[in-house]
Amino acid sequence: MPTKHEQALDPQSADGATTLVTMRDVEVYFRLQGSGLSRLLGSDTGSVKAVDGVSLDIAKGEVVGLVGESGSGKSTLGRSLLGLAPITGGSIHYGDQAIADLSNRELRGIRRDLQMVFQDPSAALNPSMDIETAVGHPLKIHKIARGNDLRERVVDALERVGLSPAEQFLKKYPGDLSGGQKQRAVIARAIILNPQLLVADEPISMLDMSVRSKILQLMLDLKADLDLTYVYITHDLASAKFFCDRIAIMYLGRIVEIGTTDEIFNHPKHPYTKSLVAAIPDLDPDRAVDREVPRGEIPDAASPPLGCAFHPRCPAAFDKCGWESRDLRALLEAHWTKVPEADFEAERATIGEVDALDVPSHTSHVPAGKDHSGVDVDEVLTRIKDSDPQEPLWTGVSGRDVRPDGVDVTFEPGQDPKLRAAGSVQVACHLYPE
């Protein structure tokens, strides 16, 4: 007879697996503080969309990877799952319980089932607490065991994570342990309450190369022994390949592609996924291939690009992708870093102040410099276009109106691609229309 709790966790998905966590349109927006004056005036200081409309089901027993560059929202999404980062939109259900609706007491109860392993084991362990106390702490907090029973459970957890013989570790302090041993102790603490799901946030990135795969192997062994489910957060696609059943590629708060590990590695669809897969270092120099690393850096999440957020860096971008004023400014500046000094001086004098292009818009005005006209500006724009006709920004230009004081450049409004099925993966990219 299943317990009430087990019944709650028993919505069967189509393929028969039990869905443990259901996320729908999850948003985690952080309000920007702004200056004291703007707060006083009540003006809108904007927000960072750390997670921006993520839907994801996690089946019991799965290892789901959240992969992306720094700032893509992986940690915030992982934290939101445990109620550590409050959601500002959408819903997260653990079984039939909506995480956002839980009281603090109920959340504490849920945290027996949902545990987190962090990146830095040194920061996760109190340096003045011995390992027995640290690993047994959750049992004490939840009033589950004490005395000999508690010690036995700690010994069992330490043995399970390979800190063996456990008795030799009980009275040690974190400072006595290596990085790998500390992370094993952190994992022991995370499993001691028999959780259902572990969110592991870059659990190996601060460890020596020599122990990284051992820790991942330990986690896989524990998964088999304890029937665990993992959410594995990493910027390192190679480790996700080893560890995950399914991988969600994140970019600026969104999932841009999700599929089985095999699909993601062997048939990546989103240009961002392709670039991440191509950027994995190849240990065999004879098999080295050209790397299609995305150009530029990940944009500011407080002011993401219009249209598809990846378009400014995308090698496959085209007219629909959402070109805008900031792309034009970036293009002008990139061009000016490449031309000879004299051309730069002349073009820079022809075009006036371009700061206004920093306001995101599909219409922009490129002003003429002092003693120059719109015709002169248009000539410069033509020269720039002719110098690199493959530049995808020009596919998005729907109008170039020459005015006396400059040129109005209008872009196709573009669209923000939704995540949708493309073959056996889901992908958010205009290259894969409905």
Ligand SMILES: Nc1ncnc2c1ncn2[C@@H]1O[C@H](COP(=O)(O)OP(=O)(O)OP(=O)(O)O)[C@@H](O)[C@H]1O
């Ligand atoms: N408490 C917060 N207040 C304001 N902004 C935040 C906060 N936490 C995260 N952010 C912002 O949200 C975005 C996503 O951050 P997050 O840490 O989730 O990304 P990440 O992919 O895990 O990156 P990293 O690997 O560097 O941790 C970033 O732009 C970050 O600056």
